[in-house]
Amino acid sequence: MRMLAIAGTRPEAVKLAPVVAALAREPQVKPLLCLTGQHRDLIAGPLSFFGLAPDFDLDLMEPGQPIGRLLGRAIAAIDEVLVKARPDRVIVQGDTTTALAAATAAFHRSIPVAHVEAGLRTYAARAPFPEEMNRRAIALMADLHFAPTPLAKAQLAAERLNGRVFVTGNSGIDALFMVRDRLAADPALRAEAEAALAIPPGRRLVLVTAHRRESLGAPFLAICEAVAALAKRDDVEIVWPLHPNPALTAAAGEALRRAPNVRLVAPLDLAAFVHAMTRADLILTDSGGVQEEAAALGRPVLVLRDTTERPEGIAAGLATLVGTDPERIATAATQLLDAPAAPRPADIYGDGGAARRIVDGLMGRDVAAFAPAPAGREPLRTIG
Ligand SMILES: CC(=O)N[C@H]1[C@@H](OP(=O)(O)OP(=O)(O)OC[C@H]2O[C@@H](n3ccc(=O)[nH]c3=O)[C@H](O)[C@@H]2O)O[C@H](CO)[C@@H](O)[C@@H]1O
CATH class of the missing domain: 3.40.50.2000 (Glycogen Phosphorylase B;)
Structure with a gap:
């Protein structure tokens, strides 16, 4: 099965990296990664941190480019990638112009779209702009909706969308925990981070x-x-x-x-x-x-x-x-x-297991829903 993840910005790279890495461990799956180049300079770091390299790199950014022009060019360029890559499924994340372009291109080729971080809403069309419109439009085109929290799932349910909704936690928290653990295990990396500050x-x-x-x-x-x-x-x-x-x-x-x-x-x-x-x-x-x-x-x-x-x-x-x-x-x-307070880490957005749940959903397996724990677990060990 060929699964094509499409990313354009730094946060998409951070949040899709754990999903692509988990997909690569599935024997029947060929994961593919396409970058649109929306944040070209900012995306290279997170990708190399997670050991990922793109299969397609579209380099679509032009200085001062209006967002509508980027959207149009991205839809056309992603459509060509779809013809070449022949994916069985496209995976998009969040609410960027890249995610909207990728979902639109795949939808028009009748390729199923999975939406990671589905169901976030402000219900204010222009706040954030254009992300609120992007994520709502993507929801209309997706058939698998990976909601990070129970609230996001409830919001999707109220919209009577097509397809299935799973509560997975946010894959950004998986990425965060991977980085935190790497920092804890690598004094040189920690020292470098501290020196940068x-x-x-x-x-x-x-x-x-x-x-x-x-x-x-x-x-x-x-x-x-x-x-x-x-x-x-x-x-x-x-x-x-x-x-x-x-x-x-x-x-x-x-x-x-x-x-x-x-x-x-x-x-x-x-x-x-x-x-x-x-x-x-x-x-x-x-x-x-x-x-x-x-x-x-x-x-x-x-x-x-x-x-x-x-x-x-x-x-x-x-x-x-x-x-x-x-x-x-x-x-x-x-x-x-x-009035400084002790750190109060909370598993409200994810517990580090989102990518596993998302891959279970993509593979048609049962998904054990993420259940957020309220604030107040033991403080994390301080790093550094
Ligand atoms: C308000 C809003 O609509 N935000 C959307 C936007 O992301 P969002 O607002 O999260 O985008 P940012 O550009 O702030 O990126 C955040 C990420 O970059 C990292 N970071 C930040 C600063 C820095 O100097 N270095 C660095 O590595 C952070 O740790 C974090 O992982 O697109 C995301 C991807 O679709 C969506 O999930 C968000 O909903």
């Missing part, structure tokens, strides 16, 4: 990521303003790996150039970023994956958005939705920094 002794680490398309412009400047206000504390070191979007780098550079304890850095490789999250006293983010990973590591998170498709972390008290108002962000950050 270079936190002055006695300072607490605040880790920031922000790149959502709907935050570009005024909301992004407001986030910078909040970070500048937080940087007035002399007990924090703020590390902000910036997405390589020239508009973001220029705006953050301008707004934060006078704050000596704010370091705007290039995206960290996955091991360094996981190490940073493990060690962070506070995480500010608008990323989806980082919300999940922070919950699994028990690190406090402020979500820099007005809405989230991951309400489980908010309900468990592990994350707080603060929007992009600078005062609200700075106040919430101050509260968390002034």
